Amino acid sequence: MRRFALVVGIVVALGLGGAPSAVAAEPGVNHFTITESFTDGDFCGTGQAVDVSISIRGTEFLSPNQPVGYRNVSQGNVVYTNPLNDTTVIRHFAGPVSDTIISGDPQGVNTHELIVSGLSGQLRTADGSVLLGAGYIVFHEVFNGEEFVSREIIVNRGPHPNLESDLALFCDVVTDALGLS
Incomplete structure (x- = not known):
């Protein structure tokens, strides 16, 4: 779930070759819905409050047969x-x-390949004006155990200016659109 939350973020898809027979077991399907609302009292370091509402529906494959x-x-x-x-x-x-x-020990330093297909993250105003949009992306993230170390974009068919800015552009764009800057 930690990985999903990070990428709800951002997020990732597959297109690799055939699965070996040892991996072709039942995929362990879990359907989920996440709804949450809260107030961020210091949104993007502005000192101003922003109400946040999250709604996610999905299916996860805990033992994917890929x-x-x-x-x-x-x-x-x-x-x-x-x-x-x-x-x-x-x-x-x-x-x-x-x-x-793709390398390392999950308890120590390890590298993950994350693939996002579809719409990885579009920011728009309530009237439909698109502030940022993005599509297919592959990136590698390095962790030391559970601690995030770094991210490198490997394939970018976006554009993904928010990821390219190491997520800093999000605060610039959203605070301006919300009238906080």
């Missing part, structure tokens, strides 16, 4: 609302995501 460690197909929205002016920004994502450890 050569990946984790796979899900989901769609969702994260809605950011400035309570002072009711301005909203919607982050929408939809599509498959996969995560495979």
